[in-house]
Amino acid sequence: MNKTFKIYAVIFIVVMVILALLEVNKKETTDWRKNFDPHEKSPFGLFVFDNEAKNLFKNNLKKIEQAPYEYYNQHKKGLHNIIVIESDIDKESWKKILDQVSKGSDAMLMVSRMPKEVSDSIGYYDSDISFEEENVLKFTDKKYENDFIILDKFPSGRGFSFIKPKVEILGKTVEKKNTDQANFIKIKFGKGNIYVHSEPLFLTNYYLLKPGNVKYAQDVFSYLQDRETIWFVENNSHASRFFMRFILSKPALKYAWWVFLGGLILFIFFNAKRKQRIVPIVEPLRNTSVDFVKSIGNLYLQEGDFHDMMAKKAQYFLSKVRIDLLIDTQNLDTEFAKKLQLKTGKSIDTINEAIVLIKKAQDPYASVMKEDLARINTLLDEILK
Structure with a gap:
């Protein structure tokens, strides 16, 4: 074992020991990003809702990872319910959804911002924003007056400030320092209805796991008819093809991978020069x-x-x-x-x-x-x- 290899070995062991100590003493951090991912167990993921959705819709729910445009081109559907929760849906897909609603289906959109394709079709709705750290979501129907949910973590504060006469207000956001604003509305569109809720945060893991909050979610979905319901989930198939997805998803494996790459780069850097004996200087022959x-x-x-x-x-x-x-x-x-x-x-x-x-x-x-x-x-x- 030569001297150079011993030096590399010592450096590698020291780095591994330091990383191990950092990993042992590392405090678990909470990911508070609003991802609305059905597979995420972080506070603002939809893992709990995804598991309870079948019972909520009496086993009459289908989760579709295709874009609505592709799905409706391949399937001829009768009247049904459509659910969209903070998904990035393209313009042509929104047109397909509105076409289904005009024929008699109902669509419930849980979006913090009204899609332009929808607002242009049903009328403009100005979204008002509040910056209060806490607010309460309530229903306007008296039979649900005791069912409410308190948002104490990062509420979006969005609501509808301009309401057309034919729009029915089903829910509102109540704040201490601001006037109440509509957050849950119903619009007649063709033969069907469009329901829009501007605060989808109530469906996330953090709020559904709090006692009593499930009742609010049940009341929201009770406005939909008892029939087949299709939930369009944003298609993440492009990410699933990445060959490193599993390693990078696990913190321990991710650290090991970066240490391996760092060690490999150091090895290549220090061994880039050709190894040879020092060439002695030979004085040229004098004339x-x-x-x-x-x-x-x-x-x-x-x-x-x-x-x-x-x-x-x-x-x-x-x-x-x-x-x-x-x-x-x-x-x-x-x-x-x-x-x-x-x-x-x-x-x-x-x-x-x-x-x-x-x-x-x-x-x-x-x-x-x-x-x-x-x-x-x-x-x-x-x-x-």
């Missing part, structure tokens, strides 16, 4: 030829033998002329000067001056000065450029 030439040059300068250095420079120049320019250097005469001038393109004066200095370098008895060496070096380098 000793340059050092050698410098040493020889310094030696000649110290000895002061300018004549020998000038002769070697002239000898090297003539060798380059023979090899590179293919000019005979046996006789350094006028013919040689013309050929060199044609091959190099330099002026004839420069070439003649260089020839004079070359002959001086070849003469063992000639007196050579430092200036002669510098001059021949400049001229010969210029000619061979």
